[in-house]
Amino acid sequence: MKFKISQKVSLLFIALVVVQSATLGMYFIRYQQVTLNKEFDDKAKAVLKGLAVSVEYSLLVEDEQTLQILGKGVLQQPDVIFCEIKNKNNRTLFEGGSKERQYIRMYAAPVLTEKASNQVSEDMFWNSENRQMVETGKIYLTLSLDSLMGKLNQAKKTIGLLVIGWMLISFILINAVTKLILAKPVNELLKGIKTIAEGNLDHKVPIKTQDEIGILATSFNTMTEHLKKTMNNLNSEVADRKKAEMSLEKLNAELERTIQELSRSNSQLQDFVHISAHDLKTPVRGIGTLADWIISDYGDKLDEQGQEQVRLLKTRVVRINKLIDGMLLFSKITRTTTNEKPVSLNNLLDQVIKNLKVPDNIQVAVNSLPEITCDYRHLTQLFDILITNAITFMDKSNGIIKIGCVEMNNFWKFYVSDNGPGIEQQYHERIFRIFQTLPKNEEPETAGVGLAVAKKIVELYDGKIWIESQPGKGSTFFFTLPCGHEELVYANT
Amino acid sequence: MGIIRKNLFIIKSGIVLFLTLSQSMSFAVQKATVSVIFSSDAEPYRQSYDGFKSFFDENKVALQVFEHNLEKENSQAIYSGTKTEKPDLIFAVGTRALESALENKTDIPVVFSMVLNPGTIAEPNVCGVSLDISAEVKLKQFKTIFPEKKNIGLIYSPQSELIYENIVKTCKNLGFNLVSKKISSKTEFSEVLESISSKIDCFLMTPDTDIYYPKLVEYLLRESLKNNFSVIGLSSTYVKAGALVAFDCDYKDIGNQAGELALKILEDEKPTNIRCVGPRKTKLSLNLMTAKLLGMKIPPEILTQANEVFGK
Numbered sequence: 001m002k003f004k005i006s007q008k009v010s011l012l013f014i015a016l017v018v019v020q021s022a023t024l025g026m027y028f029i030r031y032q033q034v035t036l037n038k039e040f041d042d043k044a045k046a047v048l049k050g051l052a053v054s055v056e057y058s059l060l061v062e063d064e065q066t067l068q069i070l071g072k073g074v075l076q077q078p079d080v081i082f083c084e085i086k087n088k089n090n091r092t093l094f095e096g097g098s099k100e101r102q103y104i105r106m107y108a109a110p111v112l113t114e115k116a117s118n119q120v121s122e123d124m125f126w127n128s129e130n131r132q133m134v135e136t137g138k139i140y141l142t143l144s145l146d147s148l149m150g151k152l153n154q155a156k157k158t159i160g161l162l163v164i165g166w167m168l169i170s171f172i173l174i175n176a177v178t179k180l181i182l183a184k185p186v187n188e189l190l191k192g193i194k195t196i197a198e199g200n201l202d203h204k205v206p207i208k209t210q211d212e213i214g215i216l217a218t219s220f221n222t223m224t225e226h227l228k229k230t231m232n233n234l235n236s237e238v239a240d241r242k243k244a245e246m247s248l249e250k251l252n253a254e255l256e257r258t259i260q261e262l263s264r265s266n267s268q269l270q271d272f273v274h275i276s277a278h279d280l281k282t283p284v285r286g287i288g289t290l291a292d293w294i295i296s297d298y299g300d301k302l303d304e305q306g307q308e309q310v311r312l313l314k315t316r317v318v319r320i321n322k323l324i325d326g327m328l329l330f331s332k333i334t335r336t337t338t339n340e341k342p343v344s345l346n347n348l349l350d351q352v353i354k355n356l357k358v359p360d361n362i363q364v365a366v367n368s369l370p371e372i373t374c375d376y377r378h379l380t381q382l383f384d385i386l387i388t389n390a391i392t393f394m395d396k397s398n399g400i401i402k403i404g405c406v407e408m409n410n411f412w413k414f415y416v417s418d419n420g421p422g423i424e425q426q427y428h429e430r431i432f433r434i435f436q437t438l439p440k441n442e443e444p445e446t447a448g449v450g451l452a453v454a455k456k457i458v459e460l461y462d463g464k465i466w467i468e469s470q471p472g473k474g475s476t477f478f479f480t481l482p483c484g485h486e487e488l489v490y491a492n493t
Numbered sequence: 494m495g496i497i498r499k500n501l502f503i504i505k506s507g508i509v510l511f512l513t514l515s516q517s518m519s520f521a522v523q524k525a526t527v528s529v530i531f532s533s534d535a536e537p538y539r540q541s542y543d544g545f546k547s548f549f550d551e552n553k554v555a556l557q558v559f560e561h562n563l564e565k566e567n568s569q570a571i572y573s574g575t576k577t578e579k580p581d582l583i584f585a586v587g588t589r590a591l592e593s594a595l596e597n598k599t600d601i602p603v604v605f606s607m608v609l610n611p612g613t614i615a616e617p618n619v620c621g622v623s624l625d626i627s628a629e630v631k632l633k634q635f636k637t638i639f640p641e642k643k644n645i646g647l648i649y650s651p652q653s654e655l656i657y658e659n660i661v662k663t664c665k666n667l668g669f670n671l672v673s674k675k676i677s678s679k680t681e682f683s684e685v686l687e688s689i690s691s692k693i694d695c696f697l698m699t700p701d702t703d704i705y706y707p708k709l710v711e712y713l714l715r716e717s718l719k720n721n722f723s724v725i726g727l728s729s730t731y732v733k734a735g736a737l738v739a740f741d742c743d744y745k746d747i748g749n750q751a752g753e754l755a756l757k758i759l760e761d762e763k764p765t766n767i768r769c770v771g772p773r774k775t776k777l778s779l780n781l782m783t784a785k786l787l788g789m790k791i792p793p794e795i796l797t798q799a800n801e802v803f804g805k
Contacts, residue, residue: 062680124700124705
């Protein structure tokens with residue numbers, strides 16, 4: 001059940017009035033009870049005292065006839081329903097009336113008479129101060145409480161009616177006053193708020209009072225003004241933002257198209273490279289075979305220069321083959337998440353080193369390596385390329401190759417170092433490009449694909465690869481790989 | 494013969510000398526120490542004591558007095574105090590003072606006053622003046638004032654039986670017709686009074702505390718007016734309340750009387766030789782209003798004789 005605030009206030013006041021009226025009613029009833037009881041008691045005591053005085057002599061001389069008259073006289077008094085007079089030996093000298101009523105109250109009083117303090121004294125000759133009151137008997141009165149109860153009930157009814165009347169008047173007054181000073185202004189305020197809530201920010205709440213509701217209405221009007229201004233600003237901002245969003249959507253669509261085009265181009269390029277490499281390989285192999293046939297069939301007929309040229313042709317065919325293999329290898333390097341599993345790099349390195357057949361003059365030291373989630377073949381290829389390079393270019397009689405890793409913030413930093421010839425600073429970038437080789441005197445015959453493949457593998461995992469080297473002292477290849485729990489975005493799958 | 498005459502002369506001279514000496518010794522009392530014991534602070538006791546003292550003053554006997562009050566002091570404490578006071582005599586004022594003297598037996602002579610019905614006192618060192626005015630005195634005076642009243646009513650109890658016997662004799666001697674009834678309890682009083690009220694002209698009250706409760710006295714006085722008989726009260730207090738006449742004691746004179754007895758004892762007379770005596774003076778009290786209500790006329794010469802007249 002929902003109550004309005006004015007109804008709640010009215011209910012609170014009504015509750016207070018009910019409690020107050022009930023308390024006052026109880027108090028007045030109690031007061032009436034006490035007063036009527038006291039009046040009744042006083043009246044009864046007066047009757048009792050009067051009787052005690054009247055019967056003093058008769059009781060002293062035990063004049064039962066007079067006591068009868070006095071006793072019957074008392075029974076004529078209102079409410080007196082029973083009377084008993086006893087002498088000091090507790091013998092009943094008079095008994096009259098009946099106690100058979102529902103509500104009664106009993107009273108008793110001694111009957112006293114004056115007597116000289118000393119019986120054999122000469123005090124009786126003069127007005128002695130030493131006289132005392134002696135008890136000569138007792139009187140008992142029983143009074144009916146019917147009239148008292150009647151008066152009390154009447155008083156209760158009257159007070160009850162007054163209280164109910166007072167409560168009704170109070171309810172009407174409270175209702176009228178709360179409506180006037182609370183319900184009406186609050187309703188006007190609510191009406192205004194509803195109108196504004198429906199969107200009519202031009203509406204003004206009428207202000208008629210200077211109290212809290214008036215202040216609230218003023219504040220509400222001020223707030224509506226601010227809101228109106230803010231809404232206008234907001235609307236213009238929203239319009240601007242919508243325009244920007246539309247532009248952004250256009251750009252995103254264009255970007256999407258571009259990515260799709262790039263992806264398609266990349267795929268086509270890969271296909272082209274792959275197909276080209278395969279298509280080139282057959283004629284190159286034929287040229288090589290032809291060069292072999294020339295040497296075997298016409299080797300003795302060719303002069304030395306001819307033989308040298310055929311050998312040169314053969315060498316070039318081999319190199320073309322290597323370039324094609326390298327191209328194929330490079331184009332095949334792609335990332336497939338389904339092949340990624342936790343790989344123990346220590347085991348992987350053992351296998352790589354075993355397959356490489358490291359010469360006796362070179363010592364390979366591997367520090368403790370972590371377990372990372374990756375494609376086993378990629379990491380095998382990566383370490384194979386870096387260690388093969390170190391072995392291939394080693395110029396020292398006791399070569400040392402060190403492999404290890406350091407944990408950085410969110411990635412592993414691996415290194416493969418050697419004490420080989422080192423590489424000039426100017427070639428540090430170039431060596432990672434495909435088909436780029438060092439000058440002839442600095443490098444054995446290679447295709448210039450290995451480090452490019454290594455870079456491609458590292459970058460597939462969002463890592464970086466670089467070299468630090470001092471010519472004559474050796475080189476260290478660093479690469480980073482994520483710690484394994486990050487979600488990676490793959491360029492190609 | 495000459496020797497006999499000589500001896501007789503010596504004996505006569507000796508007797509004269511003894512008598513002269515004893516006479517001169519008896520008047521030699523010039524000062525005395527007296528312990529006075531009051532029963533209460535009641536004014537009549539004080540009046541009696543004043544009479545006692547004034548007697549000694551008149552006889553130029555200087556008294557050293559130690560006053561005690563039984564309402565304020567313990568009886569035993571008073572009598573143990575007399576050992577240090579060493580009085581020549583104890584003056585007991587009132588019944589309770591006499592009773593305490595009889596309870597605390599002492600060798601010191603005791604003279605009492607203001608005692609109602611002292612009865613026969615066996616103690617040899619005790620004598621005094623009672624409050625009892627004899628019925629003879631009262632009835633004689635009553636007869637003088639109201640000679641036409643012949644029927645005297647009386648109600649008595651065992652307590653006042655002796656007084657009753659005395660009244661019977663007196664009435665016989667003075668020619669009164671006594672209508673009397675004995676009651677054993679005060680409850681019988683109204684019934685008995687009713688039975689005799691039509692036969693009497695006058696009702697004689699006796700000092701009987703078993704009968705005369707204030708309320709009964711009030712009833713008696715009311716009935717006297719209703720049934721047209723007069724009441725001879727015990728004292729002026731009763732006359733003031735409605736009795737026609739009372740022959741009261743002069744309390745100061747009672748004290749004076751007691752002083753005489755005391756002086757005799759101080760002059761070496763033994764208390765056993767002194768009888769308990771009644772008051773020698775009476776005071777007449779009359780109520781004119783009661784007389785009027787009873788339809789009686791009191792002669793003017795009687796009124797002049799009266800000590801107190803109420804209801805003028």
